[in-house]
Amino acid sequence: MLNWIARDRVATLLLVTIAVLLAVGVAAPGFLAPSTASMIWSNGLVLMLIALGVFPVILTRNIDVSGGSVLGLSAITLGLSLNAGIAMPIAIAMTLGAGLAAGAVNGVLVAVLGVPSIVATLGTLGLFRGVMLIATGGEWIEELPETLKALGAKSLSGLSVMGICTGLVIIAVWAFLRSRRGRWVMVVGDNRAAARHLGLPVKRIEFLAFVWGGGMAALAGITFASQIGFVPNQAGTGIELRAIAALVLGGISLLGGVGSVAGVVIGVIFFTSIDTALVFLKIPAYWNDLIGGAMLLTVLLIDGRLRIALEARDRAARYHRGDAQAPQSQKLEDAA
Amino acid sequence: MKKLVMRWEVLLLALLVIELIVFGMINPRFLRTSSLLYGTSDFVQVGIVAVPLTLVIIAGGIDVSFASTVGLCAITFGIANFFGLPLAASLAVGFGTGALAGVLNATIIRLTRLQPLVVTLGSLYLFSGAATVLSGVVGANGYEGIGGFPTAFTNLGYAQVLGVPMPLFVFLCFSAVLLVLLHMTRFGRLVFQVGQNEEAARHSGMPVARIQMWTYVLTGLAAALAGLLLSAYFGSARVDLGGATLLPAITAAVLGGASIYGGKGSVLGTIIATFVIGYLQQGLQMSGVPSQISSALSGALLVIVVAFRHGLALLSAFVPARSSQTN
Numbered sequence: 001m002l003n004w005i006a007r008d009r010v011a012t013l014l015l016v017t018i019a020v021l022l023a024v025g026v027a028a029p030g031f032l033a034p035s036t037a038s039m040i041w042s043n044g045l046v047l048m049l050i051a052l053g054v055f056p057v058i059l060t061r062n063i064d065v066s067g068g069s070v071l072g073l074s075a076i077t078l079g080l081s082l083n084a085g086i087a088m089p090i091a092i093a094m095t096l097g098a099g100l101a102a103g104a105v106n107g108v109l110v111a112v113l114g115v116p117s118i119v120a121t122l123g124t125l126g127l128f129r130g131v132m133l134i135a136t137g138g139e140w141i142e143e144l145p146e147t148l149k150a151l152g153a154k155s156l157s158g159l160s161v162m163g164i165c166t167g168l169v170i171i172a173v174w175a176f177l178r179s180r181r182g183r184w185v186m187v188v189g190d191n192r193a194a195a196r197h198l199g200l201p202v203k204r205i206e207f208l209a210f211v212w213g214g215g216m217a218a219l220a221g222i223t224f225a226s227q228i229g230f231v232p233n234q235a236g237t238g239i240e241l242r243a244i245a246a247l248v249l250g251g252i253s254l255l256g257g258v259g260s261v262a263g264v265v266i267g268v269i270f271f272t273s274i275d276t277a278l279v280f281l282k283i284p285a286y287w288n289d290l291i292g293g294a295m296l297l298t299v300l301l302i303d304g305r306l307r308i309a310l311e312a313r314d315r316a317a318r319y320h321r322g323d324a325q326a327p328q329s330q331k332l333e334d335a336a
Numbered sequence: 337m338k339k340l341v342m343r344w345e346v347l348l349l350a351l352l353v354i355e356l357i358v359f360g361m362i363n364p365r366f367l368r369t370s371s372l373l374y375g376t377s378d379f380v381q382v383g384i385v386a387v388p389l390t391l392v393i394i395a396g397g398i399d400v401s402f403a404s405t406v407g408l409c410a411i412t413f414g415i416a417n418f419f420g421l422p423l424a425a426s427l428a429v430g431f432g433t434g435a436l437a438g439v440l441n442a443t444i445i446r447l448t449r450l451q452p453l454v455v456t457l458g459s460l461y462l463f464s465g466a467a468t469v470l471s472g473v474v475g476a477n478g479y480e481g482i483g484g485f486p487t488a489f490t491n492l493g494y495a496q497v498l499g500v501p502m503p504l505f506v507f508l509c510f511s512a513v514l515l516v517l518l519h520m521t522r523f524g525r526l527v528f529q530v531g532q533n534e535e536a537a538r539h540s541g542m543p544v545a546r547i548q549m550w551t552y553v554l555t556g557l558a559a560a561l562a563g564l565l566l567s568a569y570f571g572s573a574r575v576d577l578g579g580a581t582l583l584p585a586i587t588a589a590v591l592g593g594a595s596i597y598g599g600k601g602s603v604l605g606t607i608i609a610t611f612v613i614g615y616l617q618q619g620l621q622m623s624g625v626p627s628q629i630s631s632a633l634s635g636a637l638l639v640i641v642v643a644f645r646h647g648l649a650l651l652s653a654f655v656p657a658r659s660s661q662t663n
Contacts, residue, residue, distance in 0.1 A: 130632015
């Protein structure tokens, strides 16, 4: 049991999420309904997209904390161009372009100039937010066209267009990471020197990871604007930290090379369902941070201790095996 | 001589002087002693947390939770005051909260061996959540402040010591203490050693865990100091007092020369960087630039300066190779 919990983070988190949801369902009747599931999904869309964007960056052992500002920047690109009467497909293309360009700036700083990623993206976090505010003159963008809001509105199946898009992105990332080139991303994060010696284009992979992060943040910006219907100045502030927290919860290591798409999805859903559950339990919203933070720290503490205990046991088993002779080793391996 | 001129702190100081001259040309009022002195009250809290944060970064860690600790300490101080504790006891409650926050961070990092960024990210939420919930205890729900401080306390925020405004004086004294602590004591050498190579430090019998614990506790205490100063300055304790210090403080530490990989950095650099960032914001505001743009420019400043420094490092890595070829 101990083994299983420590080794399969995703399954454990899934069980914990289900347990929490069931407990809330008992406390607040009416919570366990398909409509809640669709609500959690749509509430978590923006966070999910940002998390999916940061995911490959973290896999390469970098970090991107500029996601919130890229979200804001691309949301106002969309808003300003739509309100200027540009057709929807072109406006969306421009938005994605803005996000990709912002990601490319991060990528150049980190992969080409060699600036530590946390410093570079911390700088661009301020920079992009400022560019966004300069473009809007500090005003909110309101009166977005109905065609945009339709993208965020739920259809009969309880899924919005953006919700379906996000689902497709999840499948795409999953498929990509299983492909040959997808493994490269993991390799770069796991052992950069080894990846170089294998002849992988390490810098290009890092650069592309940041560009992907920018593109996903742009998609998150489109989702944000379509769900809310206007773009406030502080759109996306702080979401980058929430996304990183969700990723960590989902078992993605900030040391690179470790993590799965399932972990991303379940981490985000866990975070979102806590927020949604608090609403159902009629707990005032100002408890959110306290409960979220305490949950995150508790999971980290338990997980960290389990990992350490497991490593110690593995090591002990190895030493033990060294003493004993070959016939016994099979049994001990099973025990470990 | 060349070594002195090429010191990062000297370059930063030159940057600060250029900045002051440029803003002085745009708006001569900026260079008045009074505006230079009293303007600092708006940004010294960034420096107060950035200086101990430099120690954390040098020792190979990072702390992002201080931004919430500032508000949390202000709130616990406000609550203690609300329940009629004497001023000294209330202040002790505030500082105690800060120290406890630091101990909690260091303990969890130690116990889990996870990256400090992850752990302090969690406590960033935990502390701001705790502060919000606690402020509800005394009826100041949400982001409303806790007020009603004794005048002896609120006067502190506007007091002058030797002609220097109180916040600036506190900042200078506090950073002088840390300057001595980091660069002239055994503890300081240990901080550098732990950051340079944690394993080597552990194997040579250095108290790695205790050193790291102290750096986090110092940051917690500094956050408490900043929170109390801000409460005195504004006359009320609010949850979000420290929210705006998160990015500038990390920027100041990094701009000041601290390496995010640990083992490098200087208190003096962080102090100068604090003034560079602070006066940049102020100068831009006095030149009629909206505050949003000034935040963009300070982000750009960080990126450009750090990219410049890494560019220099890349260049110097190339140059010796070439010169050895020609020889």
